[in-house]
Amino acid sequence: MVAICLYDTCFDRTLFTGKVKLLLLMAATLILQHTGNSSLANPGCRDKCGNVSIPYPFGIGKYCFREGFEVYCPPDDVPILNTSGTPLLEINLNFSEARIQNNISQVSNITKFNDMLIGASVPVQRFFLVSRTRNIFIAIGCSTVALVAGDMETPIEQDAGIGFYVISACASFCNCSGSGCCQIAIPRNLKSFFPVFWSNTLIRTPNLSPCSYAFIAEIGWFTFDPSYVTSQNLHNQFGFGPPLVLDWVVGNRSCEAARKMGSSYPCVDTNRYRCNCSTSYEGNPDLAEGCRDINECDHPSMYPCINGTCTNTIGSYSCTCPAGTQSKDPKNSPCTPIPSTNKHHQVKVFIGTSIGFVLIIICISALLIQYQKKKLEKEKEKFFKQNGGNILYQQMLAKQIDTVILFTIEDLKKVTNNYDRSRELGRGGHGTIYKGILDDNKVVAVKRSKIMNVIHAEEFVQEIIILSQLNHRNVARLLGCCLEVEVPILVYEYIPNGTLFQFIHDNHGRAAVSLEDRLRIAQESAEALEYLHLSINRPIVHGDVKSPNILLDDKFMAKVTDFGASRILPKDEVQLMTMVQGTLGYLDPEYLQERKLTEKSDVYSFGVVILELITRKTAIYFERPGEGKNLASSFLEAMKGNRVGCMLDSSITGVGTKELFQEVTELASRCLSLKGEERLSMTQVADKLKAIRKTLHLTEKVGSDSSICELPPSSYWTARILAVDIETPHVDRVGTS
Template structure:
């Protein structure tokens, strides 16, 4: 139902109010422009490139087309086609129904966007030959890759960092990057050939947008009835499921358009009483109906307790099934045989109560492997509860083994595992709660300057944790996703390494071949990317990037003056070769007198960690020793000099006070 007197359709698309075409026909922000020559409706005013083909009032959604970003090798070099970014102030890209996707071999694709903060992510797809492409239809990183996008995204753009190798050009000359509705996409190996994919989606790929009638809460919206969107007297306000704001629905027993004054009309429910379980004599009323059936009442009274009992048994059976599926019985047996007493198996109800049923307000952070919530247990202890995103029942033995090993890790700079919950579809892990956020937040927030001594101390503590995992744990543990956001800071700003979702356990000097590359762009070991061999030296490379973050205060992928985005590691190595190191370092530590040798030594250590060949990188134990030596020879010596100088000043002041007193004492009778 359009607003009275307004255009109701554009081509095949119905335009229901609060959307509309022309002045006075739409609610602010929900204008639609109709191209009468093509019959296409575009969300927004003149010049909009967002072609809509479905609008859903009840769900607060719209389905639209968005063109691809691509680059192709045509024999003379790489040509690319970058569409203008999608920027919709009145809409948000649905984070539950869309995914960022890239198609192609030798492809690194990035998505940049804005929600409440700047956002950058990406995914990597490699295939050395046509035979190595995954033909399952899934995006596993071999010909196609995908990653989730955050909530409340109103703007995004897509770019590439593509490296073409001769081995793939024959069957895959092009790479593509786009956000697409997950249910509408299935990868096919034919997508890699020629310009097939571009022709397949010549009108653009489908994606889902979220919209709201107003950005305030229902209570706030009702305070101003002149702007309140729910105009029908038989309508009600409902909070949006997709973020801040509200939508309108017709009240129970009514149907139609709640945004129009007479939009919600009575539903004649007696026309289809079986839908409403009306088994007796049905009499329609305004907005409802009445039904009289003694047999129905009797039947419900008898059946209701049985249904409840059946549901209870079904729930218990489901929990037992998940517990077994996730290796719960194996874990309990291992804990008994190894006398593990530090890890506890929690129930689903305990963790739901601790997190207020996983309330979004309890979220501590989201990552590639899951979401972490703050939990308050019954004994008032604060914990961090991680809900993983994926579940692989074929790896339950490895999962159990990982819990057993993590439970035995006892290092002051590794976040301690307290327990797990296995009676859910995807296992949950419970860790000690670390209150002071991440190293990433400390480095990259606009806070006070951080002393070089503190930066070195945090680097040493983090390196000691990784050295412990590599050298003291048995079997060795490769972290697999070392980055500043996986280093937490406790109440004394001591570093603690966390998030073992990408970790692997290896026998000493063993390499691990990965079918899917895991990790974070900007920190990924290039040798691991090319060879798919995960080793201890992969962690060393990633830690080298963390060192750079500490001394430059730049992110792993950064941009300056709105220029193209750069990799911190490659930019830093190039700056060292060109003797332009000073341009990269954080200005707040460059100007400190006497720190030049220390900064040079740290930079040289980082360069060694970032070597393209793993065999040329130091071991983590060597990194620890080098960092300690640098700290001793610069910061600690400076601190000692400062303390000696302070003692001299204090002694001089003391002498000035005591001498006159002694003189007066000797002169007295």
């Protein structure tokens, strides 16, 4: 706690006892010594006007002061307190006081009985009171009664004759030792005032006193001189006006009520209403973090530490005796030497205990480190064996294979810079792919999966071996793996130009992809899948064919990758799956119903990829917010309505003939047959795409003819589509990966 709340209903300075005043004076001295050039103004605001320091809540300029505490600094550098419009002489932050320049009210020629004249008023606005203990009311003149009238926080008696509160009165006469002066204390809670002169002709002696004066001034400022009564000396000497001390507060509630105000509670450093920094703190409590800790050790006279070692702490200090000495209270009594027998014994005990404690810590730490190492080694061995590492290692030793690299955990941490996020190439629901750099500066892609299909170790190793032996220009090579983790980490060759999905859908201002490039990428991808299906007389079903799994190299040649869902099928058999795998929008309907993963499942998914290429729509696309449509279903429905041409990407419809687009859409349709046996094989798909590409440059351009929307379906598919009522499903918004 670094600020205290000093709430006073009457705001009477008499509440501060002599002891409290002494403490505050000491605190003020410390602040002057420690704050030095540190500004007590709001950050970024002027802290001085001329020679007058302006601490917060006072301030010069917008956002620099609290409401009611604005100060204007004119070119002559004489600050003006805007609430009263009077010159500001000094601000005392510790006692919550402000000294301003008051007026001296002067009247002459009051000769009639009960004549009354009102002097200049001094408005003291909200949050300010005229200090009762620091000011006094003074009247000068002969046969003159001076009154102080004004506004008070607590109404006193109202004089019906003059219409304002009569607060204090002082009568000055010149018939007793020629005094001509009187003074009287002012009451509490005076907010604003104006002097009133009231003459009684029965006792008036005008020849002695041509003028009468009345004013409130700081106690001790004024020394009376008899010449002030009979001449203009007072006005000539003090025409600028006397100093007046105002008390100020930042709020008019109790401390408890103020704390409930929340963000509008003005004592921002901690709790208070008139704020002072707590004991052992200095600074401006009206600013956030404005109170700073005092180093008590720099002030031994105030914070004693008799021949001990002083240590400053936050909000306090500690005092300890040097080694070999003792004291019950080092702050108040001196440290004395410890008897020698006691000292030697304590030193021995301390040294022995310390050495024993250090040895215990070292032993425990060494045991824990050794335990963790053994635990990690056992886990690595367990996973290595569980993932078929022993089988793979034996085959590598027997030189049956030389196409797989076995990486350790440490190897992959090194090549990926400990899986640095800046090395991420892609992140999805199944895992993250990182860019890795091997010792020979070869760049690789490291796939760190979250889940893995549960298969036998021998089967997994066999898949790794076969996949690593694949050698086709349109298949991303599997270089190796790490089997020391629960889910094996696979390492592929690095393909630099991102995915087909990004190339089609996220071109970021690039020119539209040409029809030739789209057909070429489709043909290359089809040839890669054909190679997998015919590989080594044992079909490899990819299982998750989609545009994000087709990469583009530095020449934008297609590379099929991500065999995380691949399955190597025994010849003339299909794989019965226990759980659905793949991506929404690309899944084979027959596979969803029968859980049978075949080469024709890849054909269906590839048909969706063809649709993406010619329509530039995603597998699940949104025509309206929150309403997703299945691209394959929408395409088949458009075929049924003879409106499939309207779905084509407008950037390519002006390149080929209707017949060419009819061939492409027919190819996609045959890939998307609901029955797997009616779909083309990947060999047929690749051949068909090759033939379409050959005829592309020999055809006439369609131009901008809007009739492209009315592409007729082939006779083969017309009968089948018209015979099936296709309903386009609507799905919630989902991702496309």
